[in-house]
Structure formats: structure tokens, C-alpha cells
Amino acid sequence: MNAPFLKPPRALKVIKVGNSLGVILPKEVLAKLGVEMGDALDLVDEPDGFRVRRHDAVFAEQMKVAREVMKRRRDALAELAK
Secondary structure, X not given: OOOOOOOOOOOOOEEEEOOXXXXXXXXXXXXXXXXXXXXXXXXEEEOOEEEEEEOOHHHHXXXXXXXXXXXXXXXXXXXXXX
């Protein structure tokens, strides 16, 4: 349920971009994300849908390292979780 002060959802049309499909983000959305042409975005899968956010290369590298550590230390982490 949307709170009364939130803006209603914005419909975006899916268009053909070369051999792919895409959407055009309005300039207000790009400004709010702090991105411009050529910048990278992350599409985050969440329980209630997807979220688009500006790509953070430092955070992405930290998560990559964390996943590698969790994979290597899976047994130890499982014991600690008991």
C-alpha cells in the first residue's frame, strides 16, 4: 500500500535497442540516481520485485570477496550458526 505522500508508480515502455530490449529512464530518475550516459546501474532482485541503483564498484568487489570467504568457510559458518 502506498503512503499518500509517495508518488505513484511510473510506467516505462519496453523498446527495441539493437538486438536487445530496453527502457528509457526519464531525466528526473537519472538525476535522482546520480547517473549519466555511460554509467553502470545494478538491477537488484528483491522479494517484492526489482530495484535499480547506481553501481558501486567498491561495494561489488567487497561482496565478491565476502562470497569467496563464505564459500571457503561454509562448514565453520554453519557451525557458528548453530
